Amino acid sequence: MTSPPLNAIKTFECAARHLSFSLAADELHVTASAVSHQIKSLEAYLGVRLFRRQTRQIRLTPEGEAYLPAIRMGLEQINEATRRLMSRQDAVIRINVAPAIAGGWLIPRLYDFYSTHAGVEIEITTSMRLVDFSRSDVDLAVRYGKGKWPGLISHLLLQEELVLVCSPKLLEGDRGPKSATDLKHLPLLHVRPKITDWQEWFSAAGIEPLDLEKAIGFQSSPLMLDAVEAGLGYGIVSRHLIQQELASGRVVIPLEIHATGSNGYYLVYPESRNNDPKVALFRDWVLAQIKPS
Template structure:
């Protein structure tokens, strides 16, 4: 048997107040009074049977239970926002690609004009980042990363192999112990 969901307004008040650590700032964000936030939080705490905030003199802190609860609530609201954005998005012809800055500059951008000539109705946006992409939380449609392509829940297609080769300063070739073979790197 699944548990009954608590009040959505209470959860919204909790998420905003936890993010700001302030009932007043949560009230401003949600366009209600500070008293309304306080009442919604109190009702939510009663409904859950769990204290969520420690109310201190002019300060607010999360209880350990609230710190555990918050990531799931925050993710649920982010999923709702994302689903609503996708539903209402009028930018259906935008393809957002995330990649490393070096790959974007040296490989992707030189090929972009040919893609745009072949697909003039698609607006390509490129973002650069080294971090792995969370496709549920962001606006990225595709990502290009180095690796073996074994990312659970994602489709990965091989694009190219890397060419790796050593380089060094010319001074290291002329020094007291010049580099002549790979074993010399140990020195």
């Protein structure tokens, strides 16, 4: 046996609570005749009368009296389940992040977030592409670029400080480069979407850019960093994103030449969501992370 229509059930509970079709109509934002129609359809479905209709009032029949408590309990359970589900969804902040900044900068800082925002979950996805907020459930994103994207508010998180890195094994036996020009004889690695990093570093070093045609390319900074750690060659990365690797000695900076990149990592979200509580919560926290202590 199928369940009666939920709309008729809700109408019955409302009419029984008010003992008035007109008051039920006001609460449900329908006409009194629509309420009466829903009640009649429910009575026809059940095969019993739920109300005694009198001249100026209605009363529940014994069948209606017996039916009402279970209906109220069922509707309350539906409302509570809905509230819990929506509350759980509201407690999830979904962030899409460029791979390099996810593990190298954001994730190590999340302990601080969870210690001050218990019960709020961060869900992180990674990609190199700018997320389409209109077609996804992402709340905020962290993107690499110059900070100008139509329809989005952006906040600079990191201005890149580009450095040359390699595995310490490449420096054994005094084999490392003594100057930037020595790199023409050494294996170079680059991140394809960020190949201009090398040009900016060469410029800071005061030399003409070297030919990168034979350099090994990777699709993301984490992949290139894995290759650097494995000793496959020399790469350019943002110093902010390799603090753990430097501290552990997995990578080293063979030449103290630093370049300020023309791009940076930005927190972005739609202009229409500037006052969204979830957006504001994460935005205020992450911006506090970059303030000088």
